[in-house]
Amino acid sequence: xxxxxDLKKINQPYEPLLKEKFESFLAGGWYILxxxxxxxxxxxxxxxxxxxxxxxxxxLDALTLILKAYIExxxxxxxxxxxxxxxxxxxxxxxxxxxxxxxxxxxxDPDTYNISPIAMEKAVSSKTKAVLPVHLYGQLADMNxxxxxxxxxxxxxxxxxxxxxxxxxxxKKAGNIGHAAGFSFYPGKNLxxxxxxxxxxTNDEALAKMISALRNYGxxxxxxNDFIGVNSRxxxxxxxVLNIKxxxxxxxxxxxxKIVKRYxxxxxxxxxxxxxxxxxENHAFHLFVVQTANRDMLAxxxxxxxxxxxxxxxxxxxxxxxxxxxxxxxxxxTEKIHREVLSIPLHSALTDTEITHIIQMLNQY
Numbered sequence: 001x002x003x004x005x006d007l008k009k010i011n012q013p014y015e016p017l018l019k020e021k022f023e024s025f026l027a028g029g030w031y032i033l034x035x036x037x038x039x040x041x042x043x044x045x046x047x048x049x050x051x052x053x054x055x056x057x058x059x060l061d062a063l064t065l066i067l068k069a070y071i072e073x074x075x076x077x078x079x080x081x082x083x084x085x086x087x088x089x090x091x092x093x094x095x096x097x098x099x100x101x102x103x104x105x106x107x108x109d110p111d112t113y114n115i116s117p118i119a120m121e122k123a124v125s126s127k128t129k130a131v132l133p134v135h136l137y138g139q140l141a142d143m144n145x146x147x148x149x150x151x152x153x154x155x156x157x158x159x160x161x162x163x164x165x166x167x168x169x170x171x172k173k174a175g176n177i178g179h180a181a182g183f184s185f186y187p188g189k190n191l192x193x194x195x196x197x198x199x200x201x202t203n204d205e206a207l208a209k210m211i212s213a214l215r216n217y218g219x220x221x222x223x224x225n226d227f228i229g230v231n232s233r234x235x236x237x238x239x240x241v242l243n244i245k246x247x248x249x250x251x252x253x254x255x256x257x258k259i260v261k262r263y264x265x266x267x268x269x270x271x272x273x274x275x276x277x278x279x280x281e282n283h284a285f286h287l288f289v290v291q292t293a294n295r296d297m298l299a300x301x302x303x304x305x306x307x308x309x310x311x312x313x314x315x316x317x318x319x320x321x322x323x324x325x326x327x328x329x330x331x332x333x334t335e336k337i338h339r340e341v342l343s344i345p346l347h348s349a350l351t352d353t354e355i356t357h358i359i360q361m362l363n364q365y
Contacts, residue, residue, distance in 0.1 A: 002345055002354045005188055009349040014244055018194075021240045022311040029269055036239040041199070043246055046184075047166075048175035050201045052208035055234025056215050059162040059184025062198040063095035063132070065232065066158050066180045069210040070130070071099065072227055080129040082158075085115035085335040088134045090317050092160050096132065104128065105318060105326065107333045109232035111276040113289070113341075114141040121149050125269060126359040130156040134166035135174055137275070138190065138286035143169055143177045153216070158182065161201075163286035165191040166253045174284070175201035185242055190256070192286050193247050254317070256285040259355055263288060263346075266359045272298070288346040290362075295342050298365060302344070305361045310343045321351070 011018070025036070036253035045053035056062050057313040079099040084092050086105035096103040106119040106326045107327035113136050114275075121129060131150060136292050143159075150157045159176035164174035165183065175181040183198035200211050210227075213220045218229025260283075264274055273291040277283055289312065292298050316338040343357060 001306045002308060002350075002358065004310045004345050005347060006349055007187055007192075009011065010192075010347055011194070012349075017244045018241060021244060022237070025237050025240055027259060029229045032234050032240030033233055033252050033255045034236045036243060037234050040234070040239040040242050040246070042138070043243065044199060044200065046202045047249070048173045048181075049244060050176045051203045052201065052205065054208055054215065055239060056198045056200060056211075056234035056327060057159075057234065058196040058198040059182055059186065059287060060091045060198070061215070061230070061232040062093055062184070062200045063092065064098045065209070065211050065214050066182060066200055066202075067101060067130075067231075069214055072210050073206055076101065076129050079127070081127040083115075083120055083123045083128060083155075084319060085134050085136070086331040087113060087316060087337050088135060088136065088160070089162075089313055090300065090320060090322070091162070092132055092134050093317050093323065101130075102127070105329065105331065105334075107331055108136075108142070108144070108337065110333050110337075112139060112142075112335060113137065113275075114139060115146075116205060117142050117145040117149055120146065121153075124149075124153050124155075128155060130151065130158060132160055133163075133178070134160040135167060135284075136247055138163045138167060139245035139275075139277075140164060140167045140177070140282045142170050146193050147177070157181075161184075163189065164284050165189060165286075166249050167284040168281040176203070179204060180207055185238070190246060190252060190286055193241050195238055197234055197238040197242065198232075201233065207247050209281035222276045242272065252348050253281075253284050256279075256330040256346060257283075259346055259350060260285050260288060262339075262355055263344075263359065267362050269363050269365055271365060272362060277358050285346060287343045289341050291337070291340045291341065293340065295340050299342055301307060301365055302361060305357075307361055311344050312341065313338060 041053040106123040109116045159178040159181035161174040161181045163183035167174045180202040185193040204327040218227030
């Protein structure tokens, strides 16, 4: 069986260094906001090409803290509208709600699955103060156009870069294109920890300082609390894991693109639509997502032939029980995507034999 994702196999090359890191962590006796977090924040900021990186508990907290920090800084007010793609993972929307802001959903481009700048502009109202483009599946949204529209309408741009570590546009990496960005280092990501972890990147000093306080009970000086904060600190041990894996991200992404090139060149089945890719580094290929009219049939067929798959995501946010405020809305493009997409295996530990088998089975479907 070729599993959809084999984290043990992916992390195997790092095992000796990880064991060494754990022993030094244990011996060091400093477990919260220590040198490993500082080292990672410096290293990831340099990697993304930004001035500041603030390590937080997870990707959802990263987005929520950005929005809450903008409220504290007076750049957003509770009740302001934030435009979010309708086909995103629910976390993007939860962040907006948890900051007491109002999410406004906009349809994606049917080719890239990323938010359509045309739909985004149509969604702008007098209450709109920010847009949260999601780099879905690892492909950068149309950030050139989004930044133009944001300037035109005076909007903050917060990148949801949870799946796009290392994706590049015009020489700038994800996390350095909007005004701020939220990252997740969930174990399955292109840069994955061994548990939950996240970070915010920005070039805005005031924002970085505010998020540093908010993640730590609203405190800049211990026991002196200036803001209503939360406890969302990047774990020292997870930071150590990320410090080991960060230097390999670009090589891992290139390995993913190498597999993708085989998929795109060799999968040839009129029943299966392959993802849009312009051949540039604007896609980190966190996922390889195909589209087909009968997704469940394809998934069952692949399982029978020893290939694991996953659905990202089976239910669109506006149809989730948790979000009744959207239940009366219709998003036909989003609904079609959520009905038809299927993710097939894509990671650096796949062998040539496994890749060939996946291609053959898709072509024989």
